[in-house]
Amino acid sequence: MYSIPGCKSESTAMSEITLEVQGLSTHFETRAGTIRAVDDVSFSVRRGRVLGLVGESGSGKSVTGFSVLGLVDPPGRIAAGRILFKGRDLTKLGEAELRGLRGNRIAMIFQDPMMTLNPVLRIDTQMMETVFAHAEVSRREAWVRSRDALGMVGIPSPEERLSAYPHQFSGGMRQRVAIAIALLHQPDLILADEPTTALDVTIQAQILAEVQRLARDHGTALIWITHDLSVVAGLADEVAVMYAGRIVENGQVSQVLKRPMHPYTHGLIGSVPSRNKRGSKLRQIPGMTPSLLNLPTGCAFRTRCQQADEKCELDPPITAPAEGRMLRCFNPQLEAIV
Known part of the structure; x- marks a missing residue:
């Protein structure tokens, strides 16, 4: 070794x-x-x-x-x-x-962000579910964590972006969302x-x-x-x-x-x-x-x-x-x- x-x-x-x-x-x-x-x-x-x-x-x-x-x-x-x-x-x-x-x-970021993102769910839903999977927090706290994570990876207007669907993002923005989820x-x-x-x-x-x-x-x-x-x-x-x-x-x-x-x-x-x-x-x-x-x-x-x-x-x-x-x-x- x-x-x-x-x-x-x-x-x-x-x-x-x-x-x-x-x-x-x-x-x-x-x-x-x-x-x-x-x-x-x-x-x-x-x-x-x-x-x-x-x-x-x-x-x-x-x-x-x-x-x-x-x-x-x-x-x-x-x-x-x-x-x-x-x-x-x-x-x-x-x-x-x-x-x-x-x-x-331990988190993983895949080559294709759509392996992380569900195309029919809004970004806030997906990120908040990730928070709830490992932490007992209020919906408000989960939303704040999700917003802050998007801001951390450089996504502008994170409050507005949370209500969007994956198809409304460019490839680079979707990958940033996937990275944000990994960092939650x-x-x-x-x-x-x-x-x-x-x-x-x-x-x-x-x-x-x-x-x-x-x-x-x-x-x-x-x-x-x-x-x-x-x-x-x-x-x-x-x-x-x-x-x-x-x-x-x-x-x-x-x-x-x-x-x-x-x-x-x-x-x-x-x-x-x-x-x-x-x-x-x-x-x-x-x-x-x-x-x-x-x-x-x-x-x-x-x-x-x-x-x-x-x-x-x-x-x-x-x-x-x-x-x-x-x-x-x-x-x-x-x-x-x-």
Whole structure:
């Protein structure tokens, strides 16, 4: 098990670990075989900090998030590992106890806000029901909390907007409402599954700034699941890079982006347009992501890696090549990206 320590905060409370995942494995049993969607994944996120979980589609990012929330449906199951939320192992809790935490102490923001919003109910109805689900308060108090949450995410005239329906909002405004609902109970942990992917760049930047501010001001730990390294660069404190169900590299964002050690991380950064010279072809990672039903032996990335050798046919161990870094690789790249 490994954990990446955050930067020292001004207060001891801000260094508290909110979530610690230890050796998590989530499998899906199918007729074709066992899909190891998440395989021996470990990470931690501290109070008031943002962890970026990065990787290609199918790398296991979203399944990791759903596993934390206990939302993996059959034929999926958590096959191994511990999920410690403020020291409490979520894998040992029953469904009733998990429901008491979801939306209250742990919240999730989905990529599509309509997974959160009911199209036939007014915003005030939906937000107030969320308040009533976890707090015994008056209707007036629930309405005030809902109004304040909308204002917190930058929605103008929140009193008027509460009486509107989801279809009366733009995509960016609907996503802000979904974020406001996630913040209603000031949760200790928020998991955001690519919530800004479908939004234009201007709205995306506004939402990222607001989420970062809210995490800092309220001490909320945030896991931001994305395939976009440019988002992680401006938002996260730490980054964990996933490939084929495993975290292959983990560390402080500034360190990983400047000096990536795993060839896959190096390839991801090199394929970002801004990292390439004007007029030159984009650098690409050769090959395709392997099927989780038929992973190569040893390092799953070795069939696409230009540095692979015979050692890579073995399972690479977890190493700590530098302070605050984690790596799964026999042949790390040591040069910094210019």
